Amino acid sequence: MELLHDTGAQMVQFLQVRYRSSQDWFIFISFAADLRNTFAIFFPVWFHLREAVGIKLIWVAVIGDWLNLVFKWILFGQRPYWWVHDTDYYGNMTRPVIEQFPVTCETGPGSPSGHAMGSSAVYYVMMTAILTSALQRQKNKTFLSRCLRALLWTGFWAVQLCVCFSRVFLAAHFPHQVIAGVISGMVVAAVFDHVDSIYKAGLKTYFSATLFLFFFALGFYNLLNALGVDLHWSLDKADKWCAKPEWIHFDTTPFAGLLRNLGVFFGLGVALNSRIYRESCNGKQRRQLTFRLCCILPSLLVLHVYDIIEVPADSELLFYLLAFLKSMAEPLTAVAIIPYCVSRCVRWQEKKRA
DSSP states (O other), rough: OOHHHHHHHHHHHHHHTTTGHHHHHHHHHHHHHHHHIIIIHHHHHHHOOOOHHHHHHHHHHHHHHHHHHHHHHHHHHOOOOOOOOOOOSSSSSSOOOOOOTTTTTTOOOOOOOHHHHHHHHHHHHHHHHEEEEHHHOOOOOOHHHHHHHHHHHHHHHHHHHHHHHHHTTTTTSOHHHHHHHHHHHHHHHHGGGGOGGGOOOOHHHHHHHHHHHHHHHHHHHHHHHTTTOOOHHHHHHHHHSSSOGGOGGGGGGGHHHHHHHHHHHHHHHHHTTHHHHHHHSSSGGOOOOOHHHHHHHOOOHHHHHHHHHHHSSSSHHHHHHHHHHHHHHHHIIIIIIIIHHHHHHHHHHHHOOO
16 A cells, blocks of 8 residues: 555656646646535536536535545545655655645545545536437437537546546645545446436435434444544644645534535525425426526525635534535525525516516
């Protein structure tokens, strides 16, 4: 395993030296691959264009990231930025020189890569949705449909390569960790291709699933602690080897991500089963492109405002609670509140004209 880590560290050093001028691009790719952008950008767009795809995006993203958390607790994956300093592998040999960046110092274990897993799962859902929609119009496998399939798969793998190289360049992951992340994400997304019950799930289902995901993670965490497994080991490594203390962010801890995702998940359930959502969905206006665009644009704007609001981290318990509530408000706003407001405005305009 140490040899594998050494090969990965050499790869990190090679990328940082060879593609030094692309630093800003790699940082942007890492930022864009964060699941928070799925919730704030991809979800509202897809939900109002094709509701089923938007719902599937949330299920795949949340369940996939939950599995990623469990895998990380089991696999104890190292991260390059601390491994090169902490390992005894090199002895008196020269260690690879690895640079750190403001987005390098994530505090959780490194395997599999959450960015790679989330990106592959989310883009797989979007790619298959576009492909299915296009092929339904062309039942025969024409040359055009084969070209579209090739183009979409090429785009998918281009995005995944960019994400993988970005995470390795930033010294946040070893190559084998991003590969494992991409494969795991695709498997999760492919499984949900055969789960149709999520589109008609009631509030009870969302509530039960939220409780299960939270208490399973909490119980598994306590079980490992009871067995003498130190689950704070990666946080200690980050504190010790991160180049600058201000680069360590509390919202990169495992439970912060879990509560944030569960907030989005439960918020979606509440929104889909709310009265104002049902009212805004009634009538032919919901099927009109103009109405959908009038929902998408304000949703993107408001969710961006939500995203820049920082949750105070003075108290750990308060931080988790506020992170959950803030995340819960995002799908509530995009799915129920904004469409309801747009619907009311349209009806008011129709009455005014009458």
